[in-house]
Amino acid sequence: MVEIKTPEQIAKMREAGLVVAAIHRACGEAAVPGVSTKELDEIAAKVIAEHGAKPNFLGYGGFTGNICTSVNDVVVHGIPDRETVLKDGDLISIDAGAIIDGWHGDAAFTAFVGTGHAPELIELSRVTEESMWAGIAAMKKGNRLSDVSAAIEGYIRRQPRPASGKYGIVEEYGGHGIGSEMHMDPHLLNYVNKKRGRGIKLVPGVCLAIEPMVTLGTPHTHVLEDEWTVKSDDGSWSSHWEHSIALTEQGPLVLTAVDGGKAKLAEYGITAAPDPLG
Template sequence: MREAGRIVSEILDELEKAVAPGVTTWDLDALSEKLIYQKGARPAFKGYHGFPACLCASVNDEVVHGIPSKRRKLREGDLMKLDFGVVYRGFFGDSARTVPVGKVSSEAQALVNTTREALHKGIQAMVAGNRLGDIGHAVQRHVEARGFSVVRLFSGHGIGRHLHEEPDVPNYGQPGSGLKLRPGMVLAVEPMVNQGTDEVMVLEDQWTAVTRDSKLSAHFEHTVLITEGGPEVLTRHRAG
């Protein structure tokens, strides 16, 4: 799983570099697929319950599960969410980043910063002996203190020989509640944070989830191993 996580991180580094005005979400998906096979891995998302692409590419008010399109060109000021996973030797890695396209508004940047920080708060709570509710509470407290909302329809998840395994890892919760965290568990933690309401709806394509009030959303995710010595991020950034 460390190797799967490393591959995910390296490919996301390349995708992040490729994000620019004029680039289509289809271009990013094609690049991700090329890199997957170069690294001897397989796509985790393509074909999963019928999903048609290797990359979930969600822009602005799209929260998650956006389908790449040749018609969707990125513009200056957009928020591009890259959600990506691979299978390597039977094990999965999964991670997501929100990438500003060029110069974005101060409000958009604050949303991105808060979501990234919330992910780190959640990871800090991933200590053996803590509980799932401690992770969600750490995320929720950080987000709501800054005037944003956490999406409740989607959550993080266990991950290993399958992309989605038990348990669910909500981005909200009560301290001390839920399953106890034990060394050897691997969880994908992924705050999805909205500028306005936490409510989302799924479009007619049956995949793309958008904010109900059409305001911005941001998304960050890491695959994290719980160890005796604390959390180990398997998909940590290699490029800085």
């Protein structure tokens, strides 16, 4: 069953989404050489508390952080700790979430630590982020779930190949429904799998977390002994971008973007739905 939200529930999710945006802003500014991932986690915890929200990652399945901090070849679900100290030239993907009155927000971004990053790393993050926006733009009334998957994969496949030879679209993980829980049906692939069919029809009230994960090599991953940290099989570095989106009668609303997605959606000729919080 896919949870269909009312406008009032979407407004609550927008509140949670803006908390997530605040976490991203604070952690992005703090992600500099010499800072540990645990320090970033503590910053996130402070932002969540200041907004009267609750963390949705902390305690989830036994997870010990308020955010996921995934550095370099860690694709997703990196656990914040004191030992992992950011270095100049690192990539870090920060995945954050928050709950307001039982309604969830969830989003991730990739940050560059320090300076001097190779052009292919900068392009990796750009391609991953833009593929997410291509997926968001495909979240139209009457489309199917697979249309979002096709838009994500299609954008990535159209890009010039990196020096490593290919972009790996991670297959073991993908996007998901979001609302009264952080992870809900439907599961959203970041590539087209014809065996799965076209998926649900997108109707007003459907909310999705769209989150491509892309490496500079293999699409395959493995989980470390901590049962959380996911690394690329070949050690290639990766990027992860995510937003939570509500489809409304007026169009898509990017719940975790400060402007509701207005600027980026305009590039696709799409008008973002009005912000329910004004």
